[in-house]
Amino acid sequence: MVHRPKKAGKSIGLVPTMGYLHEGHLALVEQARKQCDTVVVSIFVNPIQFGAGEDFDTYPRDLSRDQALLEEKRVDALFAPSISEMYPAGYHTFVEVGGEITAKLCGASRPGHFKGVATVVSKLFNICLPDKAYFGQKDAQQAMVIEKMVRELNFPIEIVRVPIVREADGLAKSSRNVYLDAEQRKQALVLSKALAEAHSRIKQGERDVARLKEIMRAVIAASPQANIDYVEIYDAADLSDVEQVDRNVLIALAVKIGSTRLIDNLLVEV
Numbered sequence: 246m247v248h249r250p251k252k253a254g255k256s257i258g259l260v261p262t263m264g265y266l267h268e269g270h271l272a273l274v275e276q277a278r279k280q281c282d283t284v285v286v287s288i289f290v291n292p293i294q295f296g297a298g299e300d301f302d303t304y305p306r307d308l309s310r311d312q313a314l315l316e317e318k319r320v321d322a323l324f325a326p327s328i329s330e331m332y333p334a335g336y337h338t339f340v341e342v343g344g345e346i347t348a349k350l351c352g353a354s355r356p357g358h359f360k361g362v363a364t365v366v367s368k369l370f371n372i373c374l375p376d377k378a379y380f381g382q383k384d385a386q387q388a389m390v391i392e393k394m395v396r397e398l399n400f401p402i403e404i405v406r407v408p409i410v411r412e413a414d415g416l417a418k419s420s421r422n423v424y425l426d427a428e429q430r431k432q433a434l435v436l437s438k439a440l441a442e443a444h445s446r447i448k449q450g451e452r453d454v455a456r457l458k459e460i461m462r463a464v465i466a467a468s469p470q471a472n473i474d475y476v477e478i479y480d481a482a483d484l485s486d487v488e489q490v491d492r493n494v495l496i497a498l499a500v501k502i503g504s505t506r507l508i509d510n511l512l513v514e515v
Contacts, residue, residue, distance in 0.1 A: 246322050247285065247374050255282035259375035261366060264288040264325075265305040266314050269410040269418035273379040274318045276407050285373050286315055287324040289331060293339075294361030305423050324373060331368060340364045342390050342397075346484050350386050350497055351508070354474050359390050366391055370400055378402055383409045383417050385495055385510045389484065409509075411437065417509045424505040432468040433502045436509040439464040439476070443496055447513055452490045454478045465500055474499035474506065481512055490515060 247257055258281030260273045277284045288311055295301035308325060315323055340363040346352075347359045370378065380388040392404045410418045415437035416430070425433055439461040446460060461476050479485065481493040490513065497510040 246324065247283070250283040250321075251374055256377070257281060257283045257285060257373065257375045259369065259373045259378045260284070260286045261369050261378065261380075262286060262288055263290045263304065263420065264311050265307055265420040265423070266311045267410075267418045267420060267422075269381050269383060271314065271318060272410050273381060273407050274315070274320060276405060277377065277379050278319065280405070281377055283321045284319075285322045285324060285375065286320050287326075287369050287373065289324075289326055289365065289369075291331075291361055291365040292328060293332070293364060294358050296355055296357060299355075300421075300424075305420055324369075331365065338364075340367045340394065340398075342394050344393075346386070346389055346393055349479065349484050350475060350477060351499065352386070354499065359387070362387055363390060363394050367394070367398075367400075370402060375402055377405050379405050379407055381409065382406050382512070383419070383509065385497065385512070386484070415441070417507075419507060421505055421507065425502060429470060429502045429505065432470050433505075433507060435465045435468040435471055436498050436500055436507055439498060440496055440509060440511040443478075444511060444513060447490055447515075454488050454490065454494075457490070457496075461496075461498070465498075468502070470503050472501040474501060481514075 258277030260277055262270050290304050292301055339360055341360045342363050352359050380391060388406050395402055395404055414434060416433055442464050443457050443461050446457060451457060457478060458476050465471050465473055476498055478494050478496050480487050481495045487494060493514045495510055495512055499508045
């Protein structure tokens with residue numbers, strides 16, 4: 246799949262996905278198309294990054310639809326392996342990134358999630374041999390984990406982050422948005438509204454992290470179907486704790502709307 250362009254000196258860009266593609270994924274593809282000679286997209290719903298009781302079995306899948314979208318974007322190769330191809334019988338090898346970067350946010354509420362992410366992405370890197378790999382800012386913690394893994398394991402790969410793609414009303418694009426009914430879709434806007442309110446208060450001079458988190462929680466509480474997993478503000482470089490917004494910070498949210506868990510975030514540069 247990639248050895249011929251590699252031997253010819255062509256650059257390879259990899260876009261790892263779990264499929265059910267939307268405009269956010271396609272923005273990654275478009276960025277890869279601009280920067281690389283050969284673009285490879287992987288589609289694999291990775292079972293080892295889902296915990297007990299999560300939505301692995303019901304995660305939306307439509308490979309034919311995804312293939313058509315990728316053909317429109319002139320993707321050179323689609324890699325869509327089976328579970329048995331990625332994890333054959335007797336498989337027991339995993340990659341784990343430690344430290345604060347995986348102990349907080351989704352790492353705290355989804356134990357083992359980033360072990361599964363790091364393992365599958367390592368395998369995809371070794372199979373597809375990319376020069377650059379593309380990840381969305383919506384999954385900011387995931388991008389940070391992969392960047393750390395690449396540095397510490399000396400992968401010769403550049404990680405490129407692509408900004409969040411949003412609906413016209415502010416909701417971040419996500420494959421899981423399909424789970425929302427019409428009323429839940431409206432209530433899901435509290436995530437982007439909470440981020441916008443925090444950003445506005447920061448611009449007005451509010452710097453106290455505890456106060457900003459209180460403000461965001463109050464915005465989210467206006468939605469009767471919203472159940473907060475986390476509302477946090479951390480150092481944008483390494484997710485270390487901050488008490489004041491006196492450096493670049495990541496404001497990150499995870500909220501369940503009904504039974505659907507949604508995440509969103511905002512990078513604030515000061």
